[in-house]
Amino acid sequence: MSKIFEQKLNEMGIQLSERQYQQFNNYFELLIEWNKVMNLTGITEYEEVNEKHFVDSLSVVKAVDIGSIETVMDVGTGAGFPGIPLKIAFPHLKVTLLDSLNKRIKFLDTVISELKLEDIHTIHGRAEDYARKEEYRENFDLVVSRAVANLSTLSEYCLPYVKTGGLFIPYKSGEIEEEVKNAETALKILGGKKRKTVKFQLPGSDIGRTLLVVEKIKSTGKKFPRKAGLPAKEPLK
Known part of the structure; x- marks a missing residue:
């Protein structure tokens, strides 16, 4: 177990059992092993993975x-961030991981199985398609995403999954004021309202992180999200 990792989590008020630390270690090992044959992450050094993937994923507790x-x-989960770290640290959560690449889904299913995680499942497909399915639409207390996309596009991917009264929190970095301003219309159209922006540095580092907290104040209109590809090609304005 890494004392540095433990210290950084403690700074965020997160305390884990020995078993949970072991799950994080196993996750790291699987990530590195699978990364040799497919592109999951450019970050492979142990403490760096702890900081830039695990601690960063859990930093949502600040918001x-x-x-x-x-x-x-977790929309566009990739190698499982932030969804799997959240599930390990907070076992009460019921987590759904969505990704459009089947190879990544196979990796995630292996992690879930090896770590013996329960109440977590993966779905393979595009955010625009699953948001139309009754069992997923407006069904989640919290929707998160570390996917790289502008806020207008990301909001159209994510807000249809958030139940009224729930939250959408995209993980962003740096100054996002202009991006938020440009997304105001999209948020309004999709039923969201910006509640706050939380800016901080990851514990013990100079890595800046910005979390935008968007509350779902009304149901998303049935025509959203638009068909696959459109939210990225023609963001709502």
């Missing part, structure tokens, strides 16, 4: 009371 959240969806 929301995780104890009050039951269901989480």
